[in-house]
Amino acid sequence: MRILILGTGGMANQHAANFSMIEGVSLVGGVDVVPERLAAFCSEHGIARQFSSFEDALKWGEFDAVANVTPDSIHHPTTMQAIAAGKHVFCEKPLATDATLAMEMTDAIEKSGKVGMVNFTYRNSPALQKGRAMVLAGEIGSVRHVEASHLQSWLVSTAWGDWKSESKWLWRLSTKHGSNGALGDIGIHIVDFASYGSGLDVAHVFARLKTFDKAPGNVIGDYVLDANDSFTMNVDYSNGAVGTIQASRTAAGQFDQLRLRVYGDLGSIEVIYDTGKSTLRACVGSDVNQATWREIACDLVETNFQRFAAAVKAGETQEPSFRRAANIQKILDGAVVSDREHKDVPTA
Ligand SMILES: NC(=O)c1ccc[n+]([C@@H]2O[C@H](COP(=O)([O-])OP(=O)(O)OC[C@H]3O[C@@H](n4cnc5c(N)ncnc54)[C@H](O)[C@@H]3O)[C@@H](O)[C@H]2O)c1
Structure with missing residues (x-):
């Protein structure tokens, strides 16, 4: 699985560290609206491709799944874009800022047949x-x-x-x-x-x-x-x-x-x-x-x-x-x- 990390702030480090330890998973790209943060993150985790917007990453398209580690209010619009592009999504919690938006995301991922999961960390x-x-x-x-x-x-x-x-x-x-x-x-x-x-x-x-x-x-x-x-x-x-x-x-x-x-x-x-x-x-x-x-x-x-x-x-x-x-x-x-x-x- 080729994974794109969307949002390269604090929590994204856990995503990168955990996913990179799994056999068959590669971190292929990072996206953030703050260029210095993105550059430091990609350098630290050995990620080759950097994008300043999710739209640019979607145009490139060479990934199977998105780890959505953006702030809460960004989860809904970006996850809907990822689903429309046929990607699997591992989204940070809360899935959305209200249940209506969260249910819209749920219906969309289920209809797409792709995998949609949420990081309820304490299940670990x-x-x-x-x-x-x-x-x-x-x-x-x-x-x-x-x-x-x-x-x-x-x-x-x-x-x-x-x-x-x-x-x-x-x-x-x-x-x-x-x-x-x-x-x-x-x-x-x-x-x-x-x-x-x-x-x-x-x-x-x-x-x-x-x-x-x-x-x-x-x-x-x-x-x-x-x-x-x-x-x-x-x-x-x-x-x-x-x-x-x-x-x-x-x-x-x-x-x-x-x-x-x-x-x-x-x-x-x-x-x-x-x-x-x-x-x-x-x-x-x-x-x-x-x-x-x-x-x-x-x-x-x-x-x-x-x-x-x-x-x-x-x-x-x-x-x-x-x-x-x-x-x-x-x-x-x-x-x-x-x-x-x-x-x-x-x-x-
Ligand atoms: N599962 C857990 O236990 C756990 C723990 C901490 C945070 N979280 C969740 O993870 C998410 C991120 O939290 P954080 O602590 O890393 O926050 P953060 O503010 O450190 O990082 C968020 C990053 O997203 C970037 N960003 C904002 N808008 C963007 C966009 N449109 N496209 C791309 N990047 C964008 C920001 O520039 C920032 O670098 C939140 O939803 C938070 O609730 C979950």
């Missing part, structure tokens, strides 16, 4: 995959209650860089720049994590979104800082279970932590992903009577990059698919309506 966590397998095998019985959180601290820490001056953080704070805040950025991950790990769909959402004051007038240069920084959701799942899902960019002390606890009528699991490392604990069987938790060993799992390469080779989309991402997007859209109108919103 062995603990999540093993935890889900335990839930689906009935080891914790019927799920009754689910707690999920995704916590980051880049708004209150310098460890990730300076959000007040770097464009890669500033666009994430501005709806005009296509960001749906913490909800669109990490909410999409934790809603997928909670739903995938519990094996359940979210049926209703009641949400509260919060945007904190961060600068004089909440404006820095061209960026109006109006996108949400934290959210909480109360959700009902398809089987009648209830739960909470929350996320924040202001959680001092957490670089990138996802936590999922799934409680059933026969036992419970806890999945923790913390800045690259994941662990699974379970309290099942007679351990429930002493509330004893044991760590569960987990085998390594394939990455989304490997799954995408295998899917293109086989000519069949694997999960996480565009359709899955569009369905998760419906829950985020439901959360926005819920917050605005202070009401419970059906999302199934």
Whole structure:
């Protein structure tokens, strides 16, 4: 598979590093609207062809798939162009900025017969995959209650860089720049994590979104800082279970932590992903009577990059698919309506 990297910013490095390790995959081109960034990226990853626009890359056309690593609002127009040109697409999350656009992309890729997958990174966590397998095998019985959180601290820490001056953080704070805040950025991950790990769909959402004051007038240069920084959701799942899902960019002390606890009528699991490392604990069987938790060993799992390469080779989309991402997007859209109108919103 010959792959073109579209958008050569921070996350594109992970795409290049992961795809270049897969046998049969070659990085043949890069595209970015910032020439110096593009040149440095292509030089670092040994990419021969550079394009200042996706249109120019499409005219050249000598690639099979696009890794779309542009900012969120650029995913929809460029992915639609890629699909029209007959390319497979591995798109960054969120697939689009709302469910209508995400569903349009889903319908288009399915109609084209090409592979369309989305990088829900935390699916690469062995603990999540093993935890889900335990839930689906009935080891914790019927799920009754689910707690999920995704916590980051880049708004209150310098460890990730300076959000007040770097464009890669500033666009994430501005709806005009296509960001749906913490909800669109990490909410999409934790809603997928909670739903995938519990094996359940979210049926209703009641949400509260919060945007904190961060600068004089909440404006820095061209960026109006109006996108949400934290959210909480109360959700009902398809089987009648209830739960909470929350996320924040202001959680001092957490670089990138996802936590999922799934409680059933026969036992419970806890999945923790913390800045690259994941662990699974379970309290099942007679351990429930002493509330004893044991760590569960987990085998390594394939990455989304490997799954995408295998899917293109086989000519069949694997999960996480565009359709899955569009369905998760419906829950985020439901959360926005819920917050605005202070009401419970059906999302199934
Ligand atoms: N899966 C994950 O865990 C994860 C982690 C980080 C970022 N992301 C996603 O990856 C995407 C990129 O994020 P990032 O952190 O790399 O942002 P970034 O701002 O560092 O990089 C985006 C790049 O796209 C370029 N770009 C903008 N418009 C373009 C266009 N029309 N054509 C070509 N290039 C264009 C920018 O110049 C920039 O270099 C976002 O959608 C983000 O949500 C996902």
